[in-house]
Amino acid sequence: MRKGVRNWGPPLLLISPTIIILGIFVYGLIAVNIQVSMTNRHSLVPATEFVGIDNYIQLLTEDRFLHSLMNLAVFTVVFIAGTMVFGFIWAWMLDKGVGAEGIFRSVYLFPMAISFVASGVVWRWLLNSAEGDRASGLNRIFESLGLGFLQNSWWNEPIWGMAAIAMPAIWQLSGYIMALFLAGFRGIPEELREAARMDGASEWKLYRHVIFPQLSPVALSALIIVSHMSLKVFDLIMAITKSIYQTEVPATYMWVTLTSNDYAKSAAIATVLLILASVLIVPYLIHTARAEKSNR
DSSP states (O other): OHHHHHHHHHHHHHHHHHHHHHIIIIIIHHHHHHHHHTBOOOSSSOOOOBOTTHHHHHHHTOHHHHHHHHHHHHHHHHHHHHHHHHHHHHHHHHHHOOTTHHHHHHHHHGGGGSOHHHHHHHHHHHTOOOOGGGOOTHHHHHHHTTOGGGOOOGGGSTTTHHHHHHHHHHHHHHHHHHHHHHHHHHTSOHHHHHHHHHTTOOHHHHIIIIIHHHHHHHHHHHHHHHHHHHHTOOHHHHHHTOSOSTTOOHHHHHHHHHHTTOHHHHHHHHHHHHHHHHHHHHHHHHHHHHHHHHHO
């Protein structure tokens, strides 16, 4: 018994502060949030009744919340597609070999060093919806280039406005995805490529049967990362459009309800976002754990 304590006692003492902090400030607060979401605390007055899942039923049948989910879905699809495509293309170009590779890497990665708030201020001007003589930002650039037909109202569009909001996010995160894919490309042994070419594989078959399978773990990780980030989008939208109906997502709607002192509804929205994130993260963690176990 004493020998066992000597073996696992010191490591447990070493990580115990982290376990305690996580238990209180992460999982403990998640539990409190869920508890608040199941009460009737819709004002500064303390909760007086436990209502169960009534707040969730009302939330999931509310047009405004469903609208925010639709906006989030549009943003997520465009954001994921843009970052994955541009990130892969840039990584492929760098892997093929270009002059001044370090400069290109720095240029692509630089936007990631800027906060969403700072870039949002710039993109708020670029995505100004004024057209014609009053145009500014991208609309003014199109007008000066004789491409006035490309002018549009950007984020003021009722359906595709969120696609315009995804543009700054794509610009900012594509470099990060490029770095992930470039690491994946550089991690593929050159011997595998040479062996495939010696066996008569065309360039397309080389990528299809050798390179793409090797990049699948990287692609999955990148997909999970950008999907998770899209669910949390808040500061970029607030910096560009503030909290308005056209570009409202669950995170900004949660902010509106919280500042209106509707604590039960804001807690319910937070719980829904946590569930959506878990749907993405938990299967990935299970897949990773199984992959590590099979490689042992």
